[in-house]
Each structure stands twice: as structure tokens, then as C-alpha cells.
Amino acid sequence: MDWFLAQFIWVILAGSLLFNALSYSYKAPMYTFIKEATFAPPILTYDYIVIGGGTCGCPLAATLSQGGKVLVLERGGSPYTNPEQINIHNFVNALFNISPSSFSQVFISTDGVYNTRARVLGGGSVVGAGFYSRASYKYIREFGWNETLARSSYEWVEKKVVFEPSMLQWQSAVRDGLLEAGILPYNGFTFDHVYGTKVGGTIFDKEGHKHTAADLLEYADPKRISVYLHATVQKILFKWNAEKGRPQAYGVIFKDTLGIIHRAYIISKVDNEIIVSAGAIGSPQLLMLSGIGPANHLKALGIQVVMDQPFVGQGMADSPKNVLVVPSPLPVELSVIETVGITKFGSFIQALSGLSFGYSFSDKLRGIFELLSNQSGISSKFRPETMESFADIIRSLTNPIFKFKGGMIVEKVMGPRSTGHLELLTTNPNDNPSVTFNYFKDPEDLRMCVEGMKTIINVINSKAFSRFRYKNMPIQALIDLMLLLPVNLRPKHPNAAFSLEQYCIDTVSTIWHYHGGCQSGKVVDHNYKVIGVEALRVIDGSTFYRTPGTNPQATIMMIGRYMGQQIINKRLSQ
Template identity: 25%
Template sequence: MYDYVIVGGGSAGCVLAARLSEDPDIRVCLVEAGPMDSAEQIHIPAAFAKLFRTRLDWDYDSHDEPYMNRRRVYLPRGKVVGGTSSINTQIYIRGNQADYDAWQQPGWSFDELLPYFKRSEGNERGPSRFHGADGPMAVSEGRAGNPMSTAFLEAATAAGYPANDDFNGSEQDGFGAFQLTQQNGMRVSTATAFLHPALSRPNLTVETNVQVHRVLFEGSRAVGITGHRLDEEVTFRAEREVVLSAGTYNSPQLLMLSGIGPAGMLRALGLPVVLDQPQVGQNLQDHVLIPLIYPHEHPISMLAAGQPEHIEQFQTEGRGPLTSNGPEVGGFVRSDPGLPAPDLEYLAAPVMFVDNGLGVPDRHALTFGPSLLTPRSRGSVSLASEDPTAKPRIVHNYFAENDDLRTAVTSLRIGLDIANQVALKPYTSDPFRPPASTSDADLRAYTLRYAHSIFHPTSTCAMGSVVDEQLRVTGVDGLRVVDASVMPTVVRGNTNAPVIAIAEKGADLIRGLQQPAETTDDA
């Protein structure tokens, strides 16, 4: 018996386990489907793509996407302690103030969330109005120093876009280098930052390699979870609450397997109905990237990272190509100057990132392109089977809304303009599978053929529909969801930092604590 059982040891779950177990009188059990994060490739930043489709990846695909020529889209998710923070590109972006204010959820405005961002953050630049310096999550400057990244920023400036040295400061617009969740050139995940320092606490138990099958109910109250470790059935009881932190795909799947979801679908699969909640798994949102790939003959891409001199530099200095997170630099742009905030994020990586990241880079290359930050299209997560080991049925419905496709065409034109600037000419003279032309029709066709997820799914257990502003599942007792699925809409940027802040606030909500005091440190 525990006080709290947390399902999912990922970006949110590790934070929750560490924060809740700060009280020695609270017994916490963290249950993770994957193993501990001991694999060497997790901690070497440049090796993230080598983790795709391995045992450390849930290895999901969308079902046939009806508006993308019925393609299936690869959707990696970390199946390891640290979750997707153990396999992501380590970019530290919070999104835009307008995102949180638009949620219109009590306690979740940007000003109310900022103290939680700052509490988790250990920024090497020091404390300021927008940043914390003493938190467990190290945030640092990139150490790869690739000349293609420098050239990309010069080209963006030449194309007329402003420079921005802090996307998490007062303004998001402009181009610059991303700050990263790294320390001394090594990946920092929520496992290394939050969970590992707490593992010695006697009131914290971490159970790995356990796939949870369902939440257990007594009446309408959640009292524990059951699942399997290999062929052994295991059950963990929660005296106070069960907390789902299984992510945007797996949290709604678990709710539905547990009898919370659309009653008609549950009955059709022979599952008991605890609560008819048709919004579970709906409202799925994500960012798509439209890649522009430019092979060249300069031997400076991440393809050279394994050379002996770069290995030595990584081991002795914590610098060089092996510290590359992939998209080292980028920027935020408004596709229409009348928009209240950026709706495009450009990501530039010194590598041939082809076929959703699953292709083998065989040439030195630069890959960059726009990510659509404010998609209007909505998808869903549902059950493909009553068998809890079956993968969920995920349909993103990318480009279901024509406005998204119009924005994609505009975003590609901006990207192609940056590629034509003088600073990038040494690297962009030989495009790989380029659009047939710059006509609207050809740019639309290119988008639908090559766009892919940039791995930021959210909103399938959204506040205001599935959970309340306390993150409690509405209609039952003793059950919360704390992860990216509770966002009413996806934020304008990478989602790891927002999920950490959600978990920081979620821990306080569970403990009944007040909001942390805001500081006014100057830069």
C-alpha cells in the first residue's frame, strides 16, 4: 500500500515522484513500463535518433492519415525512466505567454505558471525575471559549435528576421541558438535531474518494466493499478490517489481500458463502463515539421561525430559534435504579421534527417524546416482492442483543416528564402527531393508527402473537459492526470519544459500547497 501510485516515469512522472517524496511521511510508488535509463546512448546528446524503434521506444505510428495520402506517421515516445526526456532533442522552450492565458483555466495563466518554470530551472545564465538558476533541471548553451548552425542564423538575419538570444524571455520572435537541457555537454532528463537524487529515500519505490493494464476502482474511487512485469501480474494499491503520467497517447488509453471513456466504444469492446466520458482521447494536437534537406560535400555534419578526435573532445571537454542535440538553432516567425504571436518554429540541424528520422544519413547535410505551432486540425486516440498490450489507435488528422495547409505553403516559402541567402549557399546548392516548384500546388503536394510529426502530442485529457483545473478526472475520485495530455491546446514550442512545469504545479496541487512566491531577480 502506498499513498500515491504514479503511472509513467517520464517527463512528468519523475518530477512528481521526486517532489511528492520530499515529505518523508508520504509513500510514493512510481511505475514505469521501461527499464532504468542506464543505456549509454541516452546520455550522449547526438545519439538520440539511435534510440528510435528500440526497446526504449514505444514505437508508435499513427493509423492511416486521411489527409496525408493515407500515410502512417512515426511517433516515438520514450519507454524508459525519464520517458521522452530521455530520447528527445533537449530543446528548452516554454511556449508563448498567449498559450497559457488562452487556456482560461484558473491557476494556469502564464504569470501563475512562471514560478513553476523558474523553480525547476537551473539556467547557467543565472537568475532573472524570466529564469531560475537553482532548480534541478540544468539549462545551458549548446556546445557543438557547428558552422552550418552559424550560417543558418546569418541567413535568417539576411532574410530580414531579428536575432533573439532568449526565446523564453520577453519576446519569442526571431532566430537564435536554442538553450538545452544539458550539463557539461551531457543530456539532462527528468530522470537524471529529479529522480536519481531522490532514489535513496526510503519512502520512494520505483518499479520498472511494468506495463500497467488498468486502474482499479472500488465504486467510483480509484484505489490502485494492475499490470504485468513479463508474465507476472502485479498490483499496487493507492491509499490517497492514482496519478496517470503516461503521456498523451497512453494516459487516455489507460483511462479507456479502466472504463472511463466513450460508453459505446467501451461496451463494443466488452469493457465495463465506470464513467461515460466521450472526450477522453479527443482533441489530439501535434506539431508537424516540413523538412528541407540539403546534402553537400563539407565533412562537418553530425555524420562525423564518431571520429576519434570528436570522441576525445567529448570525453575531455564535454564539447563538439557529440554534444549536438540535432536542431541546434532555429527561430519563431509569424506567417501573417497580423497574428498576435508566432505560429511557426524553424528548426535547423547539421545532419541528414530523412524519413521521419528513421532513414540512415549517408551524406553530410543540413536539414531545416518549419514546424506549425498552432494547428487547427484535431485528432484522436482510441482503443484498437480490449487487450491492454495492443497499441492505441492514433489518428492525428494532420491537415484536416485547409488553413493548416495554407500556413504550410507560406512557411515553406519562408524556408526556401532563407536557404537562398548567401550565408547558406555553400550548403544548399543541391537540395534532396525538393518541391517540384514554388507554386501553391507543388508546395502543398510536398507538404503532404514529406511532413512528419516533430513529436509534441498534447491535449487528449484536456483541462475543462476530462480533468478539472486541479487535474482531477471529473466524475470519479482519487484519480488525476498530470502530463501533456491535460493541455487544452498545444503550446507554441517544444513541450518538455511545459510538461515539467505542469508536473511541478501538479505536485503542489496534490500536496495542497500554495503557489510558490514569485521572485523579481534582475538579469
């Protein structure tokens, strides 16, 4: 399969939306403490070493710097190098650029689904769609978090990076269509996770600039924090703690872009520690590379076993996503996710509109729909009016800027219940591990998808949404189109056009809400300390059992602030 063809469809299904080039003045934060790893000394010592300056690592490190000396090691670069790259009109380039220096690292799960993992300061908040919504109060209570501290931690994040979106025609039509479809009540603009239809927050400001987790480093004490970019941690170092009778983390080895090895150690004090915040893919991968994981698997790769921990890499999950793309007879605004339907049957409904592609994508995308249209049997599969509407897309691809006249409505399964696992393929930390998510292995996930797709169909058929769809284009035509597109590497079945169950299975794609691999109660305790190891924690989405709310980034940023306060308050009290 042509990789760029797959990339295009991936973009379509992700809802990667771009505004037209905007003229505005943006001043990137002038962090004096951020440097390339090539400038790092051979040996460093700190109170805390945070591995991963991502969505959780940035707020965590900023908070820790208020009470200790903090080192952050980020394997990617800075989102501030070129501010235009984190403007919404360059969203696709940032998310799907496959060059070695890009913000994303592409991988394909064993399920045959295209995926990507962040590789940049600020993590997934730099490359995601920007939707901001808190976890439910039930979720917070189930995880044992202090509700008052969680609320103040959310607010700490929101003061710096979150905004109320502009609700224009497409988003308003989807909102009203959700209400017509019975996703009630209407809760207006709110960060809270509540049943019904609501408008959530966004980390894109009014000028289209994205305010990422990296912006939260503005809270840091610049005299007590150091951030090194392109610093790839090779492994965590351990020694034996005879008093506790268990291994103890005391340092890390990392490489810069020249391949030069550096070592960083934590100062030998009781509360000093190493904190892994490398994300749901990176954190279990690094524990295994460091010798903490299933012993037989590590031995097979020649890794010295520090501790046999069979749960590392287990419980991997990604909420499945399915969509319908809807061409519009009317122009639509460019919008990322702004409104969401939170259903009681366990599915979240979101929408995007006005897809656009920059110059760097035009050559790669040109001809895709021509290819589909010329394939044997495809032209006869659609009614003439259906092919005519998609001809607009074909013509637009001949221009340097591609803008899709229409949008999509997205269904995400809550949870999910289906889980998989992660395994190492090599001992090179730059390589992707093997990841299996087992989409729809649990029949309850499939049930939620089917109900979600029924809701999407009801929204498209609603009176509120009627002006944004061709009257002579039936829902079946939209379903047929999606089944023709190579949205993943999974086989397509003949009955998928008439069975929503099979449609969900055949057209599943990622929503990038990975979690698991270092789950709380199995790999870490309720304080996120690695069970059976001294001076080592994992704090990020890899500890979650299910994704929080409609989008996890709000809660991942919150937990960085939350745990940073917990750690520092204990340190200061002593």
C-alpha cells in the same frame, strides 16, 4: 514498403543527429529506490500512485515525495542501464530501435505517418532531440497557471537538466539566414518564447550526454519514493463513493515482465490519489482500458463501463512537420536543434546538421540511395550535378559509420488547429491504439505550412547560408528529392513538385509533439482532476489543447513540478 527504408527516411526528417564517439566519464545517478517490477511485493500501499515515469511523471513524483509516500509505475526500462545509449552519438539507436526492450514503441497513425512513443523512465525527454524552450506568457495565462509558480517551476527544471548550446557554423548560418528572411528581431540565447530568431536551451551537455527528466528524480526523497520499471499497468480499480455519488479510484493492477500480477492501493485518506501521467497516447488509452471513455466503444470491446465519458480520446493532435534536406559542399558540425525562428504567421523554423549513423544502422541503410537512383525515371529527373552531390551520400553508406554531409531545415506548424481521435484496437495495454491526427484538416494549418516552407526556401537562398549549398543545385531539385523518398505512407501527387500546398500534404511527418485525448475542461478540470471521478487525476500533455512553445518538453516537465507543488502544499496546509 521496406521497414528499414522507412526508418531511414524517418530519421532524416526527424533530424536525428549524432556526434562522433566521445570519450568522457559519466556517472549515472545511483537511485536506490528504482527496481525492476519483478521485485515488487504482491500488494503495495502508498499515498500517491503515479502511472508513468515520463517527462511529466518524474518531476511530479519527485515533488510529491516531499510530502507523501509515492509509487511510480513505469512500463519501460531505465536510461541509465547503458549510459552510452543516451549520449547524442547513439541518438538514432535510442529513438528508432524497434526491439521489445527499446526506448521507443513504433506505431503508424491512420493518416499514414510513421510515429513512435516513448517507453522508458524519463519518457520523451530520453528519445527527443533535446531542444528546450518555455511556453509563451500568453499560453501560461490562457491555461490559468500562476505565472510566479510556473516561472519557479521552469527554473527548478533548468538547474538540473538544461544547458546553453554551442553555436557553430551551420547553426549560425541558419540563424543569420532567418534574420535575412525577415524573422526579426534577434533575441539571442533565451528560454523565453518570443517572436523573432533566437537560440534556445538544450538538455545535451557539452560532452553530448543527455540529461533527461529521469535526472529530476535526484530531487526526490529516497525514503518516500519507489519506482518500479517494466511495470505495465493493466487498469485502474474503482469503487462506488456513496457519499459523493460517483466512482472513486482506489488502486491499480500491474504486471511485471514475468507476467506476474501485482496490486497497488492508495491509503484511504481524503487527499491520497492516483495520477495518470502516461503521455498523450498512454493516458487516454489507460482511462479507456479502465472503463472511463465513450460507453459504446468500451462495450464493443467487452470493457465494463465505469463512466461514460465521450471526450476521452478526442482532440488528438500532432503539429505537422515538413522539411528540406540540404547537401553541403563543406563539412558541417553535428548539431541538434539550437536556433529557432518564431514567426508571426504561425510557423516555427528549426535546423539540424551532420547526420550520422552507428554500426547497427549501416547494414540496414546501405543501398537505399542506390535503390532510389536505379528506379525507372529517377536518374533523368535530376541534373547531373544534383546526382553527383547525392553520390557522396551513396558512397558514405558503404562505410560502417554513415555521416550525412549536410543538414536539414524543419518547419513546424503552431498549434495545430486540426485534431483527431484515439480508439482502442485491443484490451492489451501493450498494444498501440488507433490514432488519427487529421493533418491539415484545417486549412489554416496548411496556410502556415506553406508560409513556413517559403521561409525555409528564403533561408536556403540567403547570403548567410550560401556557403552550405551547391551553387548549381536549385531548390526544385531539393523538393524533387523529398518527393521521391518514402517519408510516409501517403500517396504522392504529380503537382506536389510545383505546389507547396500539395508538397506539405504529401511529405508531412511527425514532430512527436502529441497532445490531447484528456483535455482540460472536457476530461479533467482546471486542477487536472478527472471530471466525475474521485481520487484520480491526469497530468501530462494529453490535457493540452495545443503544443506549448516550439517544443513541449520544457512545459511538460514544468507542469509536473507545478502540480506536484500545488498538491503537496494543499496536503501540508491541512
